[in-house]
Amino acid sequence: MPTGIYKRTIQHGKSISNALKLHPPMKGKQHSLISRMKMSASMHGRRAWNKGKKGKQKNHNMEGLRLGRGWNKGKKMPKGFGEKVRLRMLGTKQSEATKRKRNISLQRINGSNWRGGVTLDKKYKYNINKKWNVKNREYRNFLGRKRNYLKKNASGSHTFEEWNNLKIIYRYMCLCCKRVEPEIKLTEDHIVPLFFSGTNFIWNIQPLCQSCNSKKYLKSTNYHIVLKKELERLKVLSEAEVLEKTAEKKQLRIL
Numbered sequence: 001m002p003t004g005i006y007k008r009t010i011q012h013g014k015s016i017s018n019a020l021k022l023h024p025p026m027k028g029k030q031h032s033l034i035s036r037m038k039m040s041a042s043m044h045g046r047r048a049w050n051k052g053k054k055g056k057q058k059n060h061n062m063e064g065l066r067l068g069r070g071w072n073k074g075k076k077m078p079k080g081f082g083e084k085v086r087l088r089m090l091g092t093k094q095s096e097a098t099k100r101k102r103n104i105s106l107q108r109i110n111g112s113n114w115r116g117g118v119t120l121d122k123k124y125k126y127n128i129n130k131k132w133n134v135k136n137r138e139y140r141n142f143l144g145r146k147r148n149y150l151k152k153n154a155s156g157s158h159t160f161e162e163w164n165n166l167k168i169i170y171r172y173m174c175l176c177c178k179r180v181e182p183e184i185k186l187t188e189d190h191i192v193p194l195f196f197s198g199t200n201f202i203w204n205i206q207p208l209c210q211s212c213n214s215k216k217y218l219k220s221t222n223y224h225i226v227l228k229k230e231l232e233r234l235k236v237l238s239e240a241e242v243l244e245k246t247a248e249k250k251q252l253r254i255l
Contacts, residue, residue: 145188149200156201163188167207175223176212184209191222 031039094102133140142160149157172181189208192198195218206223208216 149194152194154194154198154200156199156204158200158202158205162202163205166202166205170207173207174209174212175206175227176208176216179209184211187213189213189216191224192220193218196220 139160142163146157167181167186172186173179174184174186177184186207187210189206189212190198190200191204191206194200198204208223
């Protein structure tokens, strides 16, 4: 038979696939005793990842990779692995910039890898979380409120930045009593309450102090509109005062 590269025709490929569908190679057959012995010898000393588990199981290695965990997390490297890596890296040189970065990272105070004896301090994580909670108390409270709104099945949501921007627009003032922070503590008030299927979007939120928020209760008072009307009224009054003053000045000049 001559040697060389043979290209299978489409018709030949279809006939082979149909034949395999009708008569699968291992259907109704068993491995020979020698094959089974070879297979068991190759698996000797290994433990199947799903051993002792019932039902359909997930491949935890792939699941870990999806979640961002390494497949070898918690596992020890085989003997001689470090030596192989050393021999592979033998002869390669690091650049001066890389060496400088590595030296800085290994320094005790300025380095990113230095953690100041974290492993010895059992309350390290607790202290870090405590500091973060104190520093970001307002953001933590916002997240707590957001969770409560989700529990109530409120539609829509808004970000912490949107809430801060709303407070900045009104200069940290309560729209009802006109008092300003830090004299009062502003809270998120829903114009249309969640009890009456109000949304949690930013356009349904108005900054009110705790006492005004409690007094409003289940009313649908929009203080944005009330404040606009008051500003318009003040503008009209100020214009009238200006006209009166100009008229008085004219009379004085005449006299």
